Amino acid sequence: MDFDQYQQEIAEYGDKFTANHQPGWELFLATGLCEEAGEVTALIRKAHRRGIPVGANSLAEELGDVLCYVAYIAHRYDLSLEKIASENINYKVKTNHHVQ
Ligand SMILES: [Mg+2]
Numbered sequence: 369m370d371f372d373q374y375q376q377e378i379a380e381y382g383d384k385f386t387a388n389h390q391p392g393w394e395l396f397l398a399t400g401l402c403e404e405a406g407e408v409t410a411l412i413r414k415a416h417r418r419g420i421p422v423g424a425n426s427l428a429e430e431l432g433d434v435l436c437y438v439a440y441i442a443h444r445y446d447l448s449l450e451k452i453a454s455e456n457i458n459y460k461v462k463t464n465h466h467v468q
Pocket residue numbers: 404407429430433
């Protein structure tokens with residue numbers, strides 16, 4: 369699966385799901401993204417505090433939730449997830465002068 373295909377499937381799912389949140393879908397999505405990012409943070413924080421490894425399956429699930437929101441927010445603002453990823457990798461990796 370590539371980013372375009374993923375975003376298309378998330379768009380179809382999300383358009384149905386957010387239909388009940390009109391108006392105010394922007395706030396619903398923005399807060400949802402923050403909540404999911406917080407769940408990633410909480411998993412890592414709890415594992416660190418307990419001195420145990422982060423559960424890979426749980427972490428993957430929460431990162432997927434973050435990705436879902438990112439993809440759908442991009443869709444609602446007519447942005448291509450594929451293009452975002454491509455431009456980000458160029459910016460972060462190929463032009464990063466802080467990493468040697
Ligand atoms: Mg979650």
